[in-house]
Amino acid sequence: MPTGLVALLDDISVIARAAASSLDDVSAAAAKAGSKAAGVVIDDAAVTPSYVTEFTPDRELPVIARIAKGSLFNKLVILLPIALLLSALLPVAITPLLMMGGLYLCFEGAEKVLEKLGGAKHGETLEDKPTDVTAFENERVSGAIRTDLILSAEIMAIALAEVSGEGIVQQGIILAVVGIAITVAVYGAVGLIVKMDDIGLHLSKKPSALARSFGHFLLRAMPVLLVLLATVGTAAMLWVGGGIILHGLEELGVHGPAGLAHAAQHAVEVATGPVGGVLGWLTYAxxxxxVGLVLGSIVAVGVHLVAKARGKL
Structure with a gap:
C-alpha cells in the first residue's frame, strides 16, 4: 500500500479518535451540568401540572405539548444565545438578570398564596366557566411558558457555570443537550402525571385482579397527588425564587441574608445527625x-395597587 495512503488513513483514524473523545467529553460534561440542575428540574416538574390539570382530558396532552414546545424555544432560541453572549461579553450581568427572574417567581408564588388566603383571584379558571375556552387555554399556556422561562434560565445558568471552562462551541452543544434532555424528562413526567387517572381507568377494566387493583389505586391517588403537586408547585416557586435572590445577593457581596440561612441549615444538620442532610436542606428551602414569600407579597401588593389605580382612571 502506498505510504501516502497509509499516512492519510492514520491521520483519519487520529481525527476519528479525537472526535470520539470530544463527544465523550461533551456527554460527560452535559451529564454533570444536568445533574447540578436537578433541583430546579424537580421544581419545574412540580410547577407545570398546575397549568394543565383543569382542562378536559382531550386537551391535556395537547396543552402539555404546546408548553413543551415553548420550553424548547425558551431554552434553545432565547436562553442559549443569551447565555453564550453574556458568558463571553458581559458575565457580570448574569446574576442581576437571574435575580430579576427569581423575583418574578416569588411574585407568582406569593400571588397564589394570597389567593388561597382569600385574596382576589386574577385570571379565569375552568370553574369560572370561561366565556372563551380557546383564549383561556392560550392564557394558561402563555403563563406556563413564562414561568418555564425563569426556571429554564436557572437551569441553563447552573449548567453554564459547570462548563465555563470549555470552548464556546462546546458550551453551546452541552447547553443544548442539557436543555433538550431536561425538557423531554420534565414534560414526559408531567404527561404521565396528568394522564394517571386515564391509565387507572383503563387498568380498572382489565380481567386481571392485580391490574384492576392497581387501576383503582391510581384513581384514588390522583386527586391527592394533584393537590400535593399544586402545593409543592407553589412552594417551589417561592423557594427557588427566594434561593435565587439569596444566592444573587451573596454573589454581589451582600452575604448577610444567605449567611443566616446557611447558619440555620448548618445548625439543623449538626443537631439532627443521620438525617441532618435532608433536614438541613429543608431548613434552607x-x-x-x-424570603420569596415576603418579597413576592410586596411585589404582588404593588402590582395589584397599580392595576387598581389604572382601573379607576
Missing part, C-alpha cells in the same frame, strides 16, 4: 421560601 424553608428560609428561601420565607
Amino acid at each position: 424553608v428560609a428561601s421560601a420565607i
Whole structure:
C-alpha cells in the first residue's frame, strides 16, 4: 500500500479518535451540568401540572405539548444565545438578570398564596366557566411558558457555570443537550402525571385482579397527588425564587441574608445527625421560601395597587 495512503488513513483514524473523545467529553460534561440542575428540574416538574390539570382530558396532552414546545424555544432560541453572549461579553450581568427572574417567581408564588388566603383571584379558571375556552387555554399556556422561562434560565445558568471552562462551541452543544434532555424528562413526567387517572381507568377494566387493583389505586391517588403537586408547585416557586435572590445577593457581596440561612441549615444538620442532610436542606428551602414569600407579597401588593389605580382612571 502506498505510504501516502497509509499516512492519510492514520491521520483519519487520529481525527476519528479525537472526535470520539470530544463527544465523550461533551456527554460527560452535559451529564454533570444536568445533574447540578436537578433541583430546579424537580421544581419545574412540580410547577407545570398546575397549568394543565383543569382542562378536559382531550386537551391535556395537547396543552402539555404546546408548553413543551415553548420550553424548547425558551431554552434553545432565547436562553442559549443569551447565555453564550453574556458568558463571553458581559458575565457580570448574569446574576442581576437571574435575580430579576427569581423575583418574578416569588411574585407568582406569593400571588397564589394570597389567593388561597382569600385574596382576589386574577385570571379565569375552568370553574369560572370561561366565556372563551380557546383564549383561556392560550392564557394558561402563555403563563406556563413564562414561568418555564425563569426556571429554564436557572437551569441553563447552573449548567453554564459547570462548563465555563470549555470552548464556546462546546458550551453551546452541552447547553443544548442539557436543555433538550431536561425538557423531554420534565414534560414526559408531567404527561404521565396528568394522564394517571386515564391509565387507572383503563387498568380498572382489565380481567386481571392485580391490574384492576392497581387501576383503582391510581384513581384514588390522583386527586391527592394533584393537590400535593399544586402545593409543592407553589412552594417551589417561592423557594427557588427566594434561593435565587439569596444566592444573587451573596454573589454581589451582600452575604448577610444567605449567611443566616446557611447558619440555620448548618445548625439543623449538626443537631439532627443521620438525617441532618435532608433536614438541613429543608431548613434552607424553608428560609428561601420565607424570603420569596415576603418579597413576592410586596411585589404582588404593588402590582395589584397599580392595576387598581389604572382601573379607576
